[in-house]
Amino acid sequence: MVSVDELVKKLEELKKRRRAVILAHNYQLPEVQDIADYIGDSLELARKSMSINADVIVFAGVSFMAEMAKALNPDKIVLHPVPDSRCPLADYLTPQQVLRAKEKYPGAPFVIYVNSNIDAKAVSDYIVTSASAAKLVSRLDAETILFGPDKNLADHTAILTGKKIIPVPGYGHCPVHEYLIRAEDILRARQTYENPYIMVHPEAPREAREAADYIGSTSQMLRRIGEVEAGTYVIGTEEGLVYRAKKLYPDKNIVALQPRAVCIDMKKISLRRIIWSLENMKPRVEIEAETLKKVNEILRRSLELIK
Secondary structure (H helix, E strand, O other): OOOHHHHHHHHHHHHHHHOEEEEEEOOOOHHHHHHOOEEEOHHHHHHHHHOOOOOEEEEEOOHHHHHHHHHHOOOOEEEOOOOOOOOOOHHHOOHHHHHHHHHHOOOOOEEEEOOOOHHHHOOOOEEEOOOOHHHHHHOOOOOEEEEEOOHHHHHHHHHHHOOEEEEOOOOOOOHHHHHHOOHHHHHHHHHHOOOEEEEEOOOOOHHHHHHOOEEOOHHHHHHHHOOOOOOEEEEEOOOHHHHHHHHHOOOOOEEEOOOOOOOOOHHHOOHHHHHHHHHHOOOEOOOOHHHHHHHHHHHHHHHHHOO
16 A cells, blocks of 8 residues: 555655646645645635746645636646535526626626636626625625625625625525534533634624624634634634644644534545646646636726725
8 A cells, every 4th residue: 555655755756747736725634735835715825826837736625716726827737636526605606696686786796706616707797705805895886786605705794894785696605604603613612612712704604703703714714813812712614724723823722613514525635636636637627718808807807906
């Protein structure tokens, strides 16, 4: 049986031969985080992909993230080792739903969360992350905003901006955050840990967000751990972030709010699968030229508003 060290050595040889880099999301398996060249949230990885001196990008994350890497790097080969590593939240929103909502509410801009598929992005007006949503929406010259696909992030953004935000669809959610990051978990954590500091992702339901000490994206949570003093840092998002946080802050006590909060799709990608992908140079992410053009225009427009 091949050892992990042998697999890592093989991977390093492949990376050199292919001139490849590996980008991994914060929720990936520890074995994938350990071999990645860059780790981060979807925005951090998208930005990093634009400045990489490489011919090949291997994206260890769900499909919409690999699509974004390709959209930002049309001349590079982008490999997504497991194409059916998809995002259930992204799959809630179709281009047809975006167009129907815009027809129903003429004049209302459609703001789409980066956690969406590329074809839905291409018919939207602005693209945001969980960290930038409120900033961008607050700068739009409109009081009614269409927002998809996450209803909880839409609600959080409405609270922060005071604007009327209509979620499209009204039921879009991340199953991990919707069902496993709950107010009762936060109450239990406050009873379990001494001086806990509890952070949750804005994809969590309102009851959980109201009960937490801090609401932020994965990268914001990681920064927050370094900014506040606490007995225990309790992370209310997919459990993979705890591994990253512990590596960044080895002297701090960091736990998952809910250890069962696991994104099965994120965990589909393994070290062996990445090696197979680089050996065979597939599966490749391909996007139609017209879609690429539209999404890049929307991205530029969005970035102008949040400078």
